[in-house]
Amino acid sequence: MDAIDRAIINKLQKGFPICPQPYAQAAEEFGISEEELISRLQAMLDDKRLSRFGPLYNAERMGGGLSLCAMAVPKEDFEQVAEQVNSYPEVAHNYARDHELNMWFVLATETPERIDQVLGEIQAQTGCPVYNMPKKQEFFVGLHFEL
Amino acid sequence: MVLSDTEQRLIGLIQDGLPISRRPWAEIGQQMNLDEQQVLEQVRSLQERGLIKRFGLVVRHHELGYTANAMVVWDVPDDQVQRVGKALGRHDCVTLCYQRPRRLPRWPYNLFCMIHGKDRERVLDIIEELVEAEGLQEIPHEVLFSGERFKQRGAKYL
Numbered sequence: 001m002d003a004i005d006r007a008i009i010n011k012l013q014k015g016f017p018i019c020p021q022p023y024a025q026a027a028e029e030f031g032i033s034e035e036e037l038i039s040r041l042q043a044m045l046d047d048k049r050l051s052r053f054g055p056l057y058n059a060e061r062m063g064g065g066l067s068l069c070a071m072a073v074p075k076e077d078f079e080q081v082a083e084q085v086n087s088y089p090e091v092a093h094n095y096a097r098d099h100e101l102n103m104w105f106v107l108a109t110e111t112p113e114r115i116d117q118v119l120g121e122i123q124a125q126t127g128c129p130v131y132n133m134p135k136k137q138e139f140f141v142g143l144h145f146e147l
Numbered sequence: 148m149v150l151s152d153t154e155q156r157l158i159g160l161i162q163d164g165l166p167i168s169r170r171p172w173a174e175i176g177q178q179m180n181l182d183e184q185q186v187l188e189q190v191r192s193l194q195e196r197g198l199i200k201r202f203g204l205v206v207r208h209h210e211l212g213y214t215a216n217a218m219v220v221w222d223v224p225d226d227q228v229q230r231v232g233k234a235l236g237r238h239d240c241v242t243l244c245y246q247r248p249r250r251l252p253r254w255p256y257n258l259f260c261m262i263h264g265k266d267r268e269r270v271l272d273i274i275e276e277l278v279e280a281e282g283l284q285e286i287p288h289e290v291l292f293s294g295e296r297f298k299q300r301g302a303k304y305l
Contacts, residue, residue: 012204018190020183041167051205052164058200063149096294131254137246140236145208
């Protein structure tokens with residue numbers, strides 16, 4: 001990863017031009033050609049440093065449901081429960097954390113009602129209680145990784 | 148439904164990422180029988196209505212070396228949660244800061260923030276600095292580092 005790759009990552013996390021040739025416009029800022037930006041991005045996607053060029057949606061305005069959920073899963077059942085939880089396409093990401101509540105996942109559903117439905121199913125399937133902790137108030141969101 | 152059929156189609160086509168090609172919107176348009184300009188109008192309208200918060204590069208932070216990912220949770224008296232939430236959110240090291248419901252008796256914490264760093268020791272130092280800077284010594288907190296990651300992808304809507 002060289003200075004140009006780092007500059008690309010730092011800058012384009014913050015936003016991306018919405019125009020007919022966005023890569024050409026973005027490339028100008030880095031002093032490289034459109035082709036070079038495209039090939040650098042492709043290389044970083046291929047080796048999995050980048051996830052995607054994507055929109056970040058406002059789940060509430062989209063009319064969907066969004067929540068952070070936690071479970072206390074016995075160690076010996078952990079893998080099986082992770083598999084059951086992850087089988088739901090609504091589970092956006094799932095992390096093990098070192099706490100009595102040891103499995104934490106984000107649920108993003110097409111409707112708000114679907115949250116309780118999925119959590120009810122997960123609870124029934126796994127026998128582990130699920131704690132639903134939807135956001136009550138947002139103080140700051142600035143998920144950005146400086147390199 | 149707040150989305151038209153065309154918008155739903157568009158969101159479905161870009162949710163795994165915009166094509167990395169010279170005319171990405173024209174490519175999307177071909178799959179929707181729209182021209183490039185019409186697709187761009189749809190995207191701009193989604194942005195203006197606040198449905199798309201931001202369009203940008205999404206990194207895999209683990210692969211970039213941000214492997215110490217701490218969720219710091221605080222049990223803040225309800226009448227102080229505004230002040231503490233705003234104060235924590237102002238620090239550069241805090242990437243997300245939310246108030247969430249307690250789930251008593253098992254879970255007493257009502258304020259959650261994320262700190263992403265490259266090693267655990269450093270992240271713990273940063274948390275100590277936060278406690279000092281904001282005078283949070285009396286407020287119970289716990290640090291939950293992430294272990295294994297089982298799944299990471301953007302939320303799917305359609």
